[in-house]
Amino acid sequence: RRIGLVVGRDVRPTRERVRAVEDAYDASGIARDLLVHRGTLSPEHGEEALEEMLSDAVPPGAVILGGNQLLEGALRVVHRRGLQLGKDLSLVCCDDVPLGRFHQPPIATVMRDSALLGKRAAELLLAQPGTPGANEPVCLPTWFEPRASCGPPATDASDTNRKRTAR
Known part of the structure; x- marks a missing residue:
């Protein structure tokens, strides 16, 4: 129930990701129990951030990384603590990268079509001023x-929490 x-x-983009998780809590009817750690995408x-979250008195059972640049560092913590992803901790990353696909176990990912993103951005940059739709918000598929x-x-969350904080 607690998400990092x-x-x-x-x-x-950061504000949108925080809002999306808050909206998901609200839609589920589960009380919000969200730990947010802001910083550089590195x-x-x-x-x-993951080390701090897992050292919390009540660590999250799931963590979402809001950028693929964070994955390498988060995996250092997972391996250092001897955690099993999918059992001791659920981990989700944003944007597909080889490290996420080839890690064992593979990392669940929030995906988007980067080629489509680049294409739409180029179309907007090349559009003539005053072109219909040039100033409209663009929503691209994400899954x-x-x-x-x-x-x-x-x-038994108490056993899992003890295991995480003891390492």
Whole structure:
């Protein structure tokens, strides 16, 4: 029920990701129990943020990394603590990268079509001023690719929390 969200600085994509998780809590009827850690989109921030979250008195059972740049650092913590993704901790990353696909277990990922993103951005940049739709918001498809790094919540959260904080 407790989710950790590791994101970048306070810019629009960060605010949108925080809002999306809050909206998901609200839609589920589950009381919000969200830990948010903001910083740079770097492996170092991913490592520091996950280490801090897992050291909390009540660590999250699932963590969402708001950028693929955070994954390397987060995985350092997972391996250092001897955690099994999908069992001890569920982990989700944003944007598909080889490290996420080839890690064992593979990392669940929030996906988007990067080629389509680039194409639409170029079209907007090349559009003539005053072109219909040039100033309209653009929504591109995003989807979730479930992989083995996500598992069901632990049945006895107290045992799982003790295991995480003891390492």
